[in-house]
Amino acid sequence: DAMVIQNPRYQVTQFGKPVTLSCSQTLNHNVMYWYQQKSSQAPKLLFHYYDKDFNNEADTPDNFQSRRPNTSFCFLDIRSPGLGDAAMYLCATSRDGTVYEQYFGPGTRLTVT
Amino acid sequence: KQEVTQIPAALSVPEGENLVLNCSFTDSAIYNLQWFRQDPGKGLTSLLLIQSSQREQTSGRLNASLDKSSGRSTLYIAASQPGDSATYLCAVNLWAGGGNKLTFGTGTQLKVEL
Numbered sequence: 356d357a358m359v360i361q362n363p364r365y366q367v368t369q370f371g372k373p374v375t376l377s378c379s380q381t382l383n384h385n386v387m388y389w390y391q392q393k394s395s396q397a398p399k400l401l402f403h404y405y406d407k408d409f410n411n412e413a414d415t416p417d418n419f420q421s422r423r424p425n426t427s428f429c430f431l432d433i434r435s436p437g438l439g440d441a442a443m444y445l446c447a448t449s450r451d452g453t454v455y456e457q458y459f460g461p462g463t464r465l466t467v468t
Numbered sequence: 469k470q471e472v473t474q475i476p477a478a479l480s481v482p483e484g485e486n487l488v489l490n491c492s493f494t495d496s497a498i499y500n501l502q503w504f505r506q507d508p509g510k511g512l513t514s515l516l517l518i519q520s521s522q523r524e525q526t527s528g529r530l531n532a533s534l535d536k537s538s539g540r541s542t543l544y545i546a547a548s549q550p551g552d553s554a555t556y557l558c559a560v561n562l563w564a565g566g567g568n569k570l571t572f573g574t575g576t577q578l579k580v581e582l
Contacts, residue, residue: 359511361511386568395574396574397472397557397572397573397574397575398512398557398559398570398572399572400569400570400571403569443509445511445512447512449568453499453500453519453561453568454500454519455517455568456502456514456517456568457502457514457568457570458514459504459511459512459513459514460511461510461511462509462510462511464509
């Protein structure tokens with residue numbers, strides 16, 4: 356049973372053309388995360404939602420934004436993608452508290468042409 | 469700033485060998501450490517989660533240990549199989565504000581050969 360679902364799995368966009376990536380979960384977890392993983396690099400946390408509270412990482416570019424309309428869904432918006440934004444984007448969820456592990460989706464591979 | 473290092477970056481072993489993957493971190497004030505597996509072009513699969521108060525966790529052929537004071541964790545894989553071939557990532561959590569904010573290492577790419 357799919358628990359963290361990301362759509363689309365592959366996304367191609369043009370330089371400067373806004374793009375939205377989607378994540379949904381069936382776990383009813385109250386925390387959702389977005390990570391960026393470039394080729395051969397470690398995943399890097401962009402931001403996370405604790406319920407409706409948005410928490411941005413200090414070094415996340417302004418070009419990246421997120422929305423969480425309800426518990427199940429979270430979106431990553433890239434306002435003006437550059438070639439350097441080509442990466443795998445990973446969504447994860449967890450329950451509140453440090454004792455709980457994170458569950459990841461399959462990722463969306465973004466290509467910028 | 470927390471730095472997480474994984475050694476070796478790549479490892480190739482024959483099937484059946486026992487092996488150890490290493491993870492080190494610079495800030496020992498962690499709340500937990502999580503080991504993941506990542507297959508090429510895929511997302512991350514959680515393998516083991518160790519709380520800061522624990523010294524080890526086991527799941528099947530996998531055993532993870534944690535020495536918080538020295539900033540080290542190891543993932544032991546017993547009787548390796550070709551299906552174990554993947555990249556293994558460790559990640560530490562320094563934050564207790566709700567959920568976990570993970571800082572990842574760059575991983576160890578494991579290949580188990582027939």
